[in-house]
Amino acid sequence: MAFENLTRHLGKAVETRAIKPSFFAAFFLAQDVHNQELVEFDTKSFGAGIAPFVNPLKDGKPVEIEGYDNNILKLPTIKPSKILTSGDLSKKPFGKTVYDATSKNAQARELMTDAIDDNGDRIDVRLEVMRIDASFNGSLTIVGEGEDRVVNFGRDAANTVDLGAGFYWDDTSPDIDGDMRDFIKIVAGNGYSATHIVGRSESIAPLIAEVKTETDFRRVENGGLKFQSMLDVNGAIYEGTYLNIEIWSYDGVYKDAAGATQKAVPEKKVVVMSAVSENEMSYGYAGDVVLELDMALDYSVDASNNTISKVIPNRSTVEVESVLTGAPLLKGRNSTLVATVLK
Numbered sequence: 360m361a362f363e364n365l366t367r368h369l370g371k372a373v374e375t376r377a378i379k380p381s382f383f384a385a386f387f388l389a390q391d392v393h394n395q396e397l398v399e400f401d402t403k404s405f406g407a408g409i410a411p412f413v414n415p416l417k418d419g420k421p422v423e424i425e426g427y428d429n430n431i432l433k434l435p436t437i438k439p440s441k442i443l444t445s446g447d448l449s450k451k452p453f454g455k456t457v458y459d460a461t462s463k464n465a466q467a468r469e470l471m472t473d474a475i476d477d478n479g480d481r482i483d484v485r486l487e488v489m490r491i492d493a494s495f496n497g498s499l500t501i502v503g504e505g506e507d508r509v510v511n512f513g514r515d516a517a518n519t520v521d522l523g524a525g526f527y528w529d530d531t532s533p534d535i536d537g538d539m540r541d542f543i544k545i546v547a548g549n550g551y552s553a554t555h556i557v558g559r560s561e562s563i564a565p566l567i568a569e570v571k572t573e574t575d576f577r578r579v580e581n582g583g584l585k586f587q588s589m590l591d592v593n594g595a596i597y598e599g600t601y602l603n604i605e606i607w608s609y610d611g612v613y614k615d616a617a618g619a620t621q622k623a624v625p626e627k628k629v630v631v632m633s634a635v636s637e638n639e640m641s642y643g644y645a646g647d648v649v650l651e652l653d654m655a656l657d658y659s660v661d662a663s664n665n666t667i668s669k670v671i672p673n674r675s676t677v678e679v680e681s682v683l684t685g686a687p688l689l690k691g692r693n694s695t696l697v698a699t700v701l702k
């Protein structure tokens with residue numbers, strides 16, 4: 360959540376909540392919900408072929424059907440939970456006064472609802488970090504309790520570029536224009552049109568300083584940008600357009616499991632992306648989750664992505680747990696190109 364605050368005066372309290380939008384979600388738009396953990400998807404990569412000329416009295420020369428890769432992915436399960444103690448449940452909820460006539464049961468229910476909302480925010484952050492992982496690395500690293508695996512989407516080696524010593528953008532005489540044109544050609548060679556380039560501000564800064572960009576903020580006001588609302592995201596800045604590619608610096612952060620603040624986007628790298636691709640978010644569910652619901656005090660289901668939240672009572676605490684099984688699929692595996700541009 361971007362922020363939550365409350366203003367209170369005599370007789371009235373006004374709460375303000377704002378959900379922080381996801382930046383890379385714009386490239387994984389399709390949302391399929393499946394009824395299982397295993398998802399099978401096929402990928403097919405080929406250039407634009409051309410039909411031959413043939414005399415009408417001659418037979419055409421047949422070509423072999425293009426092959427494809429079959430992929431089976433076990434969707435990872437994301438499961439944040441919060442513990443509410445009896446002391447927490449006896450406290451007044453956020454924004455309430457000591458004079459509010461709220462029963463203890465209603466008060467506890469409100470605290471549990473807030474915990475579910477917080478779990479949802481943490482799930483959103485995890486999904487965004489997964490989308491960044493897929494975009495920059497062409498793979499997903501899934502490490503956690505009972506999980507330690509890497510899902511490789513098979514992006515071509517040519518789509519991972521290291522400019523090398525003497526050619527980095529922070530070297531003395533870089534050829535940034537030439538690099539940008541090469542990036543466009545590589546993505547185009549895979550059948551995609553490069554539309555966006557994203558990186559940390561220090562990675563984008565040499566590009567902005569070297570080339571002449573177009574900055575027409577009327578496109579923002581009129582919704583002409585893919586990320587027209589992304590100026591609301593902390594650290595996301597539209598830097599302009601070059602060679603018809605939108606340039607975005609992104610310094611968004613998140614807190615890891617240890618509570619340490621981490622940069623969401625890798626250092627020294629930029630990713631060139633296509634806004635039109637087959638990439639999608641795929642959701643499912645773990646079979647044991649539904650069976651556990653009967654043991655829960657209460658539960659709710661978010662139909663948009665199959666998130667299930669449940670309340671598990673114990674003697675002195677209540678555990679509020681949310682479960683989502685899903686992942687971003689880089690089905691257009693070569694729709695992204697990542698380049699190391701700083702030394």
